[in-house]
Amino acid sequence: MDSIIVTGGGPLNGQIPIAGAKNACLALMPATLLSEEPLTLTNAPRLSDIRTMTELLTSLGAEVAGLQGGQVLALSSHALTNHTAEYDIVRKMRASILVLGPMLARDGQAVVSLPGGCAIGARPVDLHLRALEAMGAELDLREGYVHARAPRGLRGAVVDFPLVSVGATENALMAATLARGTSVLRNAAREPEIVDLARCLRAMGAQIEGEGSSEITIEGVARLHGATHPVVTDRIELGTYMLAPAICGGEVECLGGRIELVGAFCEKLDAAGISVEETPAGLKVTRRNGRVRAVDVVTEPFPGFPTDLQAQMMALLATTEGTSTLEERIFENRFMHAPELARMGAQIEVQGGTARVHGVERLKGAPVMATDLRASVSLILAGLAAEGETLVRRVYHLDRGYERVEEKLGGVGARIERIHGD
Numbered sequence: 001m002d003s004i005i006v007t008g009g010g011p012l013n014g015q016i017p018i019a020g021a022k023n024a025c026l027a028l029m030p031a032t033l034l035s036e037e038p039l040t041l042t043n044a045p046r047l048s049d050i051r052t053m054t055e056l057l058t059s060l061g062a063e064v065a066g067l068q069g070g071q072v073l074a075l076s077s078h079a080l081t082n083h084t085a086e087y088d089i090v091r092k093m094r095a096s097i098l099v100l101g102p103m104l105a106r107d108g109q110a111v112v113s114l115p116g117g118c119a120i121g122a123r124p125v126d127l128h129l130r131a132l133e134a135m136g137a138e139l140d141l142r143e144g145y146v147h148a149r150a151p152r153g154l155r156g157a158v159v160d161f162p163l164v165s166v167g168a169t170e171n172a173l174m175a176a177t178l179a180r181g182t183s184v185l186r187n188a189a190r191e192p193e194i195v196d197l198a199r200c201l202r203a204m205g206a207q208i209e210g211e212g213s214s215e216i217t218i219e220g221v222a223r224l225h226g227a228t229h230p231v232v233t234d235r236i237e238l239g240t241y242m243l244a245p246a247i248c249g250g251e252v253e254c255l256g257g258r259i260e261l262v263g264a265f266c267e268k269l270d271a272a273g274i275s276v277e278e279t280p281a282g283l284k285v286t287r288r289n290g291r292v293r294a295v296d297v298v299t300e301p302f303p304g305f306p307t308d309l310q311a312q313m314m315a316l317l318a319t320t321e322g323t324s325t326l327e328e329r330i331f332e333n334r335f336m337h338a339p340e341l342a343r344m345g346a347q348i349e350v351q352g353g354t355a356r357v358h359g360v361e362r363l364k365g366a367p368v369m370a371t372d373l374r375a376s377v378s379l380i381l382a383g384l385a386a387e388g389e390t391l392v393r394r395v396y397h398l399d400r401g402y403e404r405v406e407e408k409l410g411g412v413g414a415r416i417e418r419i420h421g422d
Contacts, residue, residue: 006383007415011250014412019045020231026095032075033102037226087113101175127168156181176218177206196232203227235261257283294322311378318346320359337375
């Protein structure tokens with residue numbers, strides 16, 4: 001397995017280009033299953049998760065070609081030859097469940113393995129299934145697979161989500177585009193990725209209103225056509241790289257960044273003493289004079305503070321002046337990076353879903369192990385601020401969500417190197 005070595009010390013200066021959103025692209029790609037005509041996605045990120053989704057779609061009979069170095073994805077599902085998403089592929093990535101709604105809506109049948117992904121607590125798919133059942137799907141769970149049928153097609157329905165779920169909203173939204181009649185999704189997720197998916201589906205001929213609010217209305221249509229759609233900027237990669245100059249000092253412009261994607265996150269940076277300035281090309285981040293101030297953070301669904309930036313924020317707060325509290329309300333078991341940060345000298349107390357972080361003046365480089373995607377990059381950020389050398393092992397998690405991290409950070413002055421394993 002590959003490892004990454006980071007040598008801390010020194011400010012960062014320059015520009016970092018931000019890729020298209022992984023989580024948006026993973027929802028947009030299955031949208032090809034809704035139409036026989038081609039779907040082209042531009043500004044696609046070049047990540048292992050995208051390759052996994054490509055493998056899954058190909059196994060169903062779709063055609064996927066990466067153009068312009070992988071930043072353009074040309075997809076076509078003119079003839080699906082298989083309606084079973086096998087465990088060996090689905091287990092690699094939780095977003096695989098997003099093929100369920102489109103296949104069921106288009107062809108009235110789908111068999112999908114229960115998914116895998118990062119080990120950050122229970123993330124059941126019951127909300128996905130309840131939404132599809134409301135639309136008339138017949139579901140049966142056998143031997144780790146969801147067997148779904150809608151022999152007479154799906155019908156419009158009112159879906160009241162008891163909890164906000166991005167994935168369930170995406171699955172229901174795609175399924176509803178081809179359902180007969182009107183569907184209303186209540187307590188729907190409001191994330192930019194949902195808005196991006198709705199815009200793509202609308203470009204394909206779907207009739208959708210209300211995306212970005214907690215109630216989305218979809219009027220089903222008989223068929224969808226092809227489209228070309230640009231993937232929205234990755235707000236999690238954006239927030240991650242905004243934290244690099246915050247933790248190291250210096251001034252970095254994140255190209256393609258927009259305040260509305262990371263509003264709650266920017267409020268916390270401002271409270272901590274980090275300046276964020278909009279520019280014609282993106283967002284410029286500068287650490288103000290002195291040590292970063294302690295702030296309290298609570299993760300919440302969008303537009304609140306993103307759970308996917310919690311681990312990275314903990315790395316910053318480990319170096320503040322004072323004590324911060326991080327409360328994780330989205331996923332259980334998502335403080336597995338805390339013991340690894342403690343190996344670098346961070347003072348962190350975890351109790352249930354709350355972590356108290358007592359800032360130290362300086363972290364120390366150490367060998368550490370990544371436990372999930374966001375934890376991986378939090379350890380790299382910590383290494384940038386640490387004294388000496390930090391060796392981050394098991395960075396295969398990292399490649400699921402960050403493209404060319406060594407190149408991007410190295411381009412603004414970070415001393416970072418990947419060591420290839422066997």
